[in-house]
Amino acid sequence: NKDLIVLGIETSCDETAAAVIRNGTEILSNIVASQIESHKRFGGVVPELASRHHVEQITVVIEEALIKADVTFDDIDAIAVTEGPGLVGALLVGVNAAKAISFARNIPLVGVHHIAGHIYANRLMKEMAFPLLSLVVSGGHTELVLMKKHGEFEVIGETRDDAAGEAYDKVARTLNLPYPGGPHIDRLANEGTPTIDLPRAWLEEDSYDFSFSGLKSAVINTLHNAEQKGMSIDPKNMAASFQESVIDVLVTKTIKAAKEFNVKQVLLSGGVAANKGLRERLEKEFAKIDGIELLIPPLHLCTDNAAMIAAAGSILFEKGKRSEYSLNANPSLDI
Numbered sequence: 570n571k572d573l574i575v576l577g578i579e580t581s582c583d584e585t586a587a588a589v590i591r592n593g594t595e596i597l598s599n600i601v602a603s604q605i606e607s608h609k610r611f612g613g614v615v616p617e618l619a620s621r622h623h624v625e626q627i628t629v630v631i632e633e634a635l636i637k638a639d640v641t642f643d644d645i646d647a648i649a650v651t652e653g654p655g656l657v658g659a660l661l662v663g664v665n666a667a668k669a670i671s672f673a674r675n676i677p678l679v680g681v682h683h684i685a686g687h688i689y690a691n692r693l694m695k696e697m698a699f700p701l702l703s704l705v706v707s708g709g710h711t712e713l714v715l716m717k718k719h720g721e722f723e724v725i726g727e728t729r730d731d732a733a734g735e736a737y738d739k740v741a742r743t744l745n746l747p748y749p750g751g752p753h754i755d756r757l758a759n760e761g762t763p764t765i766d767l768p769r770a771w772l773e774e775d776s777y778d779f780s781f782s783g784l785k786s787a788v789i790n791t792l793h794n795a796e797q798k799g800m801s802i803d804p805k806n807m808a809a810s811f812q813e814s815v816i817d818v819l820v821t822k823t824i825k826a827a828k829e830f831n832v833k834q835v836l837l838s839g840g841v842a843a844n845k846g847l848r849e850r851l852e853k854e855f856a857k858i859d860g861i862e863l864l865i866p867p868l869h870l871c872t873d874n875a876a877m878i879a880a881a882g883s884i885l886f887e888k889g890k891r892s893e894y895s896l897n898a899n900p901s902l903d904i
């Protein structure tokens with residue numbers, strides 16, 4: 570039985586990434602060129618700038634991934650690439666690079682959904698056991714995804730407005746913290762106390778949906794009102810209060826769904842999975858629940874990377890998925 574070697578390519582937002590993995594789980598290389606420094610001065614990701622950086626970096630990053638893994642294109646069995654969702658001009662760079670290599674070297678091509686990648690980041694650490702539930706929290710997504718087998722995803726709840734990471738970044742901006750704000754709020758929250766009363770959007774009793782825009786507005790209003798009265802609010806306490814509100818809702822709904830669907834595992838995925846407060850609360854709560862295993866990827870596999878795309882791509886490839894050369898970037902691809 571020959572090894573399965575997959576090259577992963579990810580360019581959906583502001584990281585140009587390539588990775589090589591063996592047999593779906595073993596990382597041979599995982600290269601990420603971050604553009605954060607370039608976008609920072611604009612306070613968020615500038616799509617045109619992102620595409621331009623991807624074009625400049627993509628060849629170097631892929632080459633580095635091959636060299637680091639000690640393989641050549643001859644060793645690659647499949648190329649897995651993020652086809653969506655994301656910024657269209659950014660996605661196009663990865664998709665076209667993948668198609669070019671696939672065509673020139675006659676290597677099968679597999680389009681991968683970005684969120685499938687985030688979920689499969691967990692498989693780089695430990696084998697999945699079905700049914701499982703994944704709490705996906707990133708800059709663009711907040712979803713509860715139920716999986717009954719490999720490669721099949723059922724969204725049982727999602728945000729009706731802002732994604733969790735988006736809320737973090739917006740609140741961070743009102744506190745004058747640099748982009749991306751999530752890690753800064755996380756750090757401040759750990760130094761502060763949740764003394765400020767902020768809302769929690771539970772929505773309808775039986776809903777697994779989320780909503781964070783009301784919370785974001787409440788933070789902005791509270792800061793504004795305090796300023797008008799000449800009072801000051803400690804940003805650490807605001808960060809702690811905001812973070813507690815987000816975590817309360819995420820964790821409560823995850824536990825409820827995990828029990829209702831009788832899952833064997835709960836997988837935390839997406840950039841916000843790097844959040845210290847969220848990781849700790851999930852660990853604390855699931856330690857009390859028998860029969861459900863909690864998986865949380867290490868920090869470098871939480872934020873965007875290509876090893877996770879190769880991991881999801883490996884499974885899809887084994888299940889027989891092949892993409893045509895007509896594969897296109899799809900900014901609003903459904904999982």
Ligand code: KG4
Pocket residue numbers: 582706707708709710733734735737738749750751752755839840841842843844845871872873
């Ligand atoms: O998954 P990701 O790298 O990109 C998307 O697919 O969106 O997620 C990026 C998001 C950003 O909103 C960032 O602020 C947030 O993840 N993030 C965090 C933390 N680290 C990254 N949010 C809260 N706490 C963190 N420690």
Ligand code: ZN
Pocket residue numbers: 683687707708839840872873
């Ligand atoms: Zn992501």
